Amino acid sequence: MERIYIETLLKEKPQKAKLTGWVHRINSLGQVNFVILRDKTGVIQLVMTKEQLENLKLETPITVIGKVVENPKAINNIEMQVEDLNLLGKVYDSLPFEINKKTIQAKLETQLDNRTIALRRPNIRAIFKIQQEIEEGFKTYLKSKNFSQIHTPKIIDSSTEGGSEMFTVDYYGRRSFLAQSPQFYKQMMVGAGFERVFEIGHAYRAELHNTWRHLSEYISLDVEMGFIENEEDIMKLEEDILNYIFSHLNKTCKKELDMFNITLEENFKIPRISLKEAQDILLEKFNKRSPIGNLDAEGEKIFSKYVKETYNSDFIFVTEYPISKRPVYTMPHESKKEVTRSFDLIYKGLEITTGGQRIHDYKMLIENIKKFDMKPENFEFYTDTFKYGMPPHGGFAIGLERLTMQILNLTNIREASLIPRDLKRIKP
Amino acid sequence: MERIYIETLLKEKPQKAKLTGWVHRINSLGQVNFVILRDKTGVIQLVMTKEQLENLKLETPITVIGKVVENPKAINNIEMQVEDLNLLGKVYDSLPFEINKKTIQAKLETQLDNRTIALRRPNIRAIFKIQQEIEEGFKTYLKSKNFSQIHTPKIIDSSTEGGSEMFTVDYYGRRSFLAQSPQFYKQMMVGAGFERVFEIGHAYRAELHNTWRHLSEYISLDVEMGFIENEEDIMKLEEDILNYIFSHLNKTCKKELDMFNITLEENFKIPRISLKEAQDILLEKFNKRSPIGNLDAEGEKIFSKYVKETYNSDFIFVTEYPISKRPVYTMPHESKKEVTRSFDLIYKGLEITTGGQRIHDYKMLIENIKKFDMKPENFEFYTDTFKYGMPPHGGFAIGLERLTMQILNLTNIREASLIPRDLKRIKP
Numbered sequence: 075m076e077r078i079y080i081e082t083l084l085k086e087k088p089q090k091a092k093l094t095g096w097v098h099r100i101n102s103l104g105q106v107n108f109v110i111l112r113d114k115t116g117v118i119q120l121v122m123t124k125e126q127l128e129n130l131k132l133e134t135p136i137t138v139i140g141k142v143v144e145n146p147k148a149i150n151n152i153e154m155q156v157e158d159l160n161l162l163g164k165v166y167d168s169l170p171f172e173i174n175k176k177t178i179q180a181k182l183e184t185q186l187d188n189r190t191i192a193l194r195r196p197n198i199r200a201i202f203k204i205q206q207e208i209e210e211g212f213k214t215y216l217k218s219k220n221f222s223q224i225h226t227p228k229i230i231d232s233s234t235e236g237g238s239e240m241f242t243v244d245y246y247g248r249r250s251f252l253a254q255s256p257q258f259y260k261q262m263m264v265g266a267g268f269e270r271v272f273e274i275g276h277a278y279r280a281e282l283h284n285t286w287r288h289l290s291e292y293i294s295l296d297v298e299m300g301f302i303e304n305e306e307d308i309m310k311l312e313e314d315i316l317n318y319i320f321s322h323l324n325k326t327c328k329k330e331l332d333m334f335n336i337t338l339e340e341n342f343k344i345p346r347i348s349l350k351e352a353q354d355i356l357l358e359k360f361n362k363r364s365p366i367g368n369l370d371a372e373g374e375k376i377f378s379k380y381v382k383e384t385y386n387s388d389f390i391f392v393t394e395y396p397i398s399k400r401p402v403y404t405m406p407h408e409s410k411k412e413v414t415r416s417f418d419l420i421y422k423g424l425e426i427t428t429g430g431q432r433i434h435d436y437k438m439l440i441e442n443i444k445k446f447d448m449k450p451e452n453f454e455f456y457t458d459t460f461k462y463g464m465p466p467h468g469g470f471a472i473g474l475e476r477l478t479m480q481i482l483n484l485t486n487i488r489e490a491s492l493i494p495r496d497l498k499r500i501k502p
Numbered sequence: 503m504e505r506i507y508i509e510t511l512l513k514e515k516p517q518k519a520k521l522t523g524w525v526h527r528i529n530s531l532g533q534v535n536f537v538i539l540r541d542k543t544g545v546i547q548l549v550m551t552k553e554q555l556e557n558l559k560l561e562t563p564i565t566v567i568g569k570v571v572e573n574p575k576a577i578n579n580i581e582m583q584v585e586d587l588n589l590l591g592k593v594y595d596s597l598p599f600e601i602n603k604k605t606i607q608a609k610l611e612t613q614l615d616n617r618t619i620a621l622r623r624p625n626i627r628a629i630f631k632i633q634q635e636i637e638e639g640f641k642t643y644l645k646s647k648n649f650s651q652i653h654t655p656k657i658i659d660s661s662t663e664g665g666s667e668m669f670t671v672d673y674y675g676r677r678s679f680l681a682q683s684p685q686f687y688k689q690m691m692v693g694a695g696f697e698r699v700f701e702i703g704h705a706y707r708a709e710l711h712n713t714w715r716h717l718s719e720y721i722s723l724d725v726e727m728g729f730i731e732n733e734e735d736i737m738k739l740e741e742d743i744l745n746y747i748f749s750h751l752n753k754t755c756k757k758e759l760d761m762f763n764i765t766l767e768e769n770f771k772i773p774r775i776s777l778k779e780a781q782d783i784l785l786e787k788f789n790k791r792s793p794i795g796n797l798d799a800e801g802e803k804i805f806s807k808y809v810k811e812t813y814n815s816d817f818i819f820v821t822e823y824p825i826s827k828r829p830v831y832t833m834p835h836e837s838k839k840e841v842t843r844s845f846d847l848i849y850k851g852l853e854i855t856t857g858g859q860r861i862h863d864y865k866m867l868i869e870n871i872k873k874f875d876m877k878p879e880n881f882e883f884y885t886d887t888f889k890y891g892m893p894p895h896g897g898f899a900i901g902l903e904r905l906t907m908q909i910l911n912l913t914n915i916r917e918a919s920l921i922p923r924d925l926k927r928i929k930p
Contacts, residue, residue, distance in 0.1 A: 262930070269542040270542070301522050463523075502883035
């Protein structure tokens, strides 16, 4: 007999079935006993005899064969009367915290120390089903628009993008770095003839503070597109991708979204506002001062709330960041002084994207590197491509864990990372 | 007017069109001039006047609008008479090597130094279209079989799997390592209730030799499956995945496979043979001695040829490797002495996979770690999960670049890595 998933059993209601999973709960009543079995797809009540219950501990992996019968008192009104029971593995210890109650009575830190135990709860695994489908939606949409998937190196030679926040690697005796982003490589791949590329891969930040919204290792969803008019094309693309992802999640993750009481809107437009306007509104309406050329975390929160109330949008593109506050490769505006063709995307009070048009002219790029007091020779691996005909291009990156966290209204980004890494955490 | 791709133009043959791309070749004949335009999807002949040709250098990114007409002398019998020409970027230097001739007259090393130039050739970019679709096929098949995609950390605390070949990372002052494989984490995720998982991610090996088949940073296609009978389930799964990938490539990459004159067979079975039998055949039929408990590179080549002639198969599963030659987590055979439930997959003379059943019993795993003269406390982050009911499981990994190389009969694995990293190479 082939094993079927609990989800399939609940749909098809066969008379007899074989199930496999872990013992989630035991309710021992003497001669008749109820055991909740948990597999990847759900839970079901098993009815067992006293003899069958012997040696059965919580979390034992088992296989059962039995009759499927209706019982209005059981979860989903269905139970299995176990005829055949097989223990597939052993339990050697009692759990560090209970996982079969309504909530886990353990701090997030303890849950993360015992991540594989916490993940046995369906509502924690659900976060990663949703994360997987965010990634899938991202990829599917971009493939349909002729983007190529790339994998670029994470061990890099020079700390061109702000060295202090980079991890160093001993690369055969040479001091190297873990890439903060695939920025340079994705631009180079546009120039290499792929025209449009995306990458789903790890990015590394040696963050010196432990906050609720930073990870030392995270997944970056990166996009770069050639032959654009300007940064408007890039914002339009991101708007389209996010719309696609949300529809995709509504289609593929209904059960999981329901666990978090989340309804995702579709066919939304994202308003755009310049940084200066945003700062002015913050100051005038909320008496909130912003740092030069940026919004701070508190400002993002307040402004997002204002946008929600004013435009009924969870998202807002903030545009036209000043030259001095954006990376060296950012395209300056030709007609507006001191500002760039760049943007951030803020979602429910948190920045989830930085993007914009890039400089594509070789000379202009070299000049800009000098203006930033950097050495052009450190950038040759990158700028060389620009010598041989680089088209106008731009792109952006979305932090996968940040997007997941914001979609599900989680309060700490570690909840959206399967095995998180931060200032203090390198285990498990 | 919307830009269309050259591939689309050739199919739809509109009367007028707008194209965008790079100047691939210039044939200047005076009043009438032929320019080959190259975009992501193909090449086409443009007819230009003398005036239009001014300032046009090889590899300039341009946009053209013009009439599409038939011309039996042009590539694909179609050309565009350019009415409107726009230069989108500038060329500042002549190419390090010619890319518009039948072959590149430059060594692989030079091509890799100027990777983004070499990649402008359609037949080099084709390698990565195929690689992308290998990955896509792998993922699509596994998703259809209820596997979850995971991302596990690449910065890890301990060098549990053979420290000498690992890169060290300075992690906030703590000596850490880049993961050689997601082995421990994928097993843990089976135990965490995902049951079946796969990962597509970077893996790192500090290889101390520069060979045609090793990279320091590569993409590992990892699979781990719970609730199995034994390693046969795993080999069957890999056989099914490879069949699916090959059909998928035939469907999605016909043009690219044709560039390499590759036809991929479908519906194939992979024969299985024990390591001992393989070694005996090598010795008896080819007078080739093997190292204890393994085949060497030459042995893999000779044996593969023998398998091709005997079973008409490009693949062969070699099974039952000895305990002493397999990692500490490998499941020993209960009835056959000194051998494990493990396998390698050899494809056209090269090992592309190592896999097998793993030990799932906590006590047995701890005992085995001790037998291998290792310290159980170094493995706690991994073995802790096994205390709480681990089901029988197993898995394997395929090196993405190796599979790509073997499918296309490339001679050096660096050709199958977009930006390769090796003992000597950390640029671009």
